[in-house]
Amino acid sequence: MDTHAGLGRFDTLLVEVLDGVATVSINRPDALNALARAVIDDLAELVRRLRHNVNHAPDTGWPVRAVLLTGAGEKAFAAGADVREMAGMTPEQAFDYSRSMQEVTLALEELPLPVIACVHGYALGGGCELAMACDFIYASSSAAFGQPEVDLGLVPGFGGSVRLQRLVGPARARELILTGRRIGAEEAERIGLVNAVLGSKEELLAAARATALKIAAKSPVAVGLAKEAVRTAQGLDTAAALQGEAAVFRRAFGTADMREGTAAFLARRPPEFPGR
């Protein structure tokens, strides 16, 4: 059986696809899954392949319908950008490094598939920023989040100053970024950074998988459009956001999934979405 669903292999990522759910683990556990350049390049290539997969999905039957992103090992989701690599960078290299990872986070947001970050252990700096670019975050009780860049004479460079305040509000974001303080899973859930806290890593992955399978049973086209509508609305005023929503709504009416979903409802039978 192809457990990669055409996604292939990577030096720094483990990928396994089961029942339409791809589990992707950042695989540098000895360096607490720090986001070295090689990891960022692999993440960029992974998202490109996922998008290619989606583009061909109407013909191939949607082999991947949801993604779980996690870290290999027991200690970290990702302990941030790779400090060893960063230490010697020139300002120009740092800009390029920052832009590469920002592009990965944007591509994840634009991917028409649900992506759930499963955080066990540390999600610090770039690790926290990567998790925040996913659709939502589930955490184990031992998860720890933070933006400790100020401890290193740095500032967030992978979208932390943008996404954290959207999730938790500007005052809380300022406090976390200016103090660099680490917070546990429960506080992260209380302030809206995390959707659910599970006990162990196994329970975390099982819960995220259950949610992913629930989404995978819906119309994949509608799921992608719904994700786009929410993202489009971010940062727009109400009138512009409503216009954006109507435009996505209109596109839904051009899909076979919409015709099937509404027909199935009226015939009181379960839908069989063609995925187009």
Ligand code: DAK
């Ligand atoms: N980078 C590289 N290696 C790391 C690492 C990291 N971020 N975090 C841990 N490691 C490595 C350690 O060096 C150690 O390697 P060996 O010495 O065994 O070879 C191994 O992982 C295990 O780590 P520890 O021995 O330190 O483990 P502990 O359990 O004692 O401590 C810790 C765990 C997470 C508290 C600690 O490792 C730690 O504080 N790590 C650094 C966390 C951190 O500061 N992360 C944020 C990085 S800053 C920008 C672009 C990007 C960014 C900013 C700007 N621009 C271009 C503008 C992003 C910045 C960040 O993410």
